[in-house]
Amino acid sequence: MSYIMLDAGGTNIKYGLLDNNAGLEGEMGECPSHSCGSSEEIFRTIAAVINEKAGECGKLDGIGFSFPGPFDYSNGISWMKGIGKYDSVFGLSIKEGIAPYLDSAVSKAVPMLFMHDVTAFAEGYAAVSEYRRLLALVIGTGAGSAFVENGKCVSVFPGLPVNGWIYNEPFKDSIIDDYISARGLEKLAFAYFGKYLDGKTLSREAMAGNGKALEVFSAFGENIAAALKPYIDVFRPDGIVFAGQISKSLEFFISPLARTCPELSIMTEDNTSLRIFQGLYGYFRRNL
Numbered sequence: 001m002s003y004i005m006l007d008a009g010g011t012n013i014k015y016g017l018l019d020n021n022a023g024l025e026g027e028m029g030e031c032p033s034h035s036c037g038s039s040e041e042i043f044r045t046i047a048a049v050i051n052e053k054a055g056e057c058g059k060l061d062g063i064g065f066s067f068p069g070p071f072d073y074s075n076g077i078s079w080m081k082g083i084g085k086y087d088s089v090f091g092l093s094i095k096e097g098i099a100p101y102l103d104s105a106v107s108k109a110v111p112m113l114f115m116h117d118v119t120a121f122a123e124g125y126a127a128v129s130e131y132r133r134l135l136a137l138v139i140g141t142g143a144g145s146a147f148v149e150n151g152k153c154v155s156v157f158p159g160l161p162v163n164g165w166i167y168n169e170p171f172k173d174s175i176i177d178d179y180i181s182a183r184g185l186e187k188l189a190f191a192y193f194g195k196y197l198d199g200k201t202l203s204r205e206a207m208a209g210n211g212k213a214l215e216v217f218s219a220f221g222e223n224i225a226a227a228l229k230p231y232i233d234v235f236r237p238d239g240i241v242f243a244g245q246i247s248k249s250l251e252f253f254i255s256p257l258a259r260t261c262p263e264l265s266i267m268t269e270d271n272t273s274l275r276i277f278q279g280l281y282g283y284f285r286r287n288l
Contacts, residue, residue, distance in 0.1 A: 159234030
């Protein structure tokens with residue numbers, strides 16, 4: 001008895017099998033998502049992953065998907081448009097789109113569930129941690145956020161935006177997404193270096209002791225602390241977990257947040273997809 005789990009990103013699809021104890025069966029895999037391709041190419045890619053993993057298990061209990069938004073998670077329909085991924089499946093049902101390409105061994109009766117990728121990550125991390133209240137922040141092309149209470153993300157909480165999504169909230173002269181993101185870090189790099197540098201380059205420079213790179217990360221950390229403080233004050237989480245490529249450089253920007261919120265446990269999680277799979281597993285257990 002197994003669950004096929006897929007974490008559908010713009011560049012790659014990561015996938016794996018989970019057993020009925022939310023344990024990973026074997027290794028996770030990944031393949032190009034072809035998210036800029038035709039709808040047929042995208043659907044064939046997803047179906048090929050499912051066919052491969054279905055051949056490795058006995059009874060299949062369900063198939064779980066995590067997608068970034070905008071997305072209709074109740075009905076499995078993508079509403080992404082103009083953000084550089086999945087444009088060709090805009091308004092289409094993922095379940096119906098992949099159906100013609102699934103092997104006969106994959107029963108049409110197998111349930112499929114869909115979750116927001118950050119929500120799945122947050123609930124998956126909460127399931128393996130001791131924190132009753134948790135703030136998850138995934139820093140990538142934007143600031144993905146979720147607030148978890150007793151293992152489940154809150155959609156309504158006094159003082160928090162709907163679904164706990166802070167990316168579009170006002171901050172400084174714009175919104176949080178413009179500051180707590182890859183482009184926000186690159187803009188800071190431009191201010192200090194006179195040119196745009198990505199997170200990987202800045203991290204290498206910081207590790208080598210480059211003073212300007214260290215200042216960029218410090219300024220980035222100040223922005224994070226200032227942006228999160230109002231939400232931390234109202235939600236009062238026990239801990240905050242960072243994920244995403246930029247979070248691998250947490251050591252260089254953690255100080256302002258640790259100083260502003262000394263009572264807060266601050267962690268990073270590298271295996272984001274596994275936590276997403278475990279969050280999907282919890283969703284299956286609640287809804288089936």
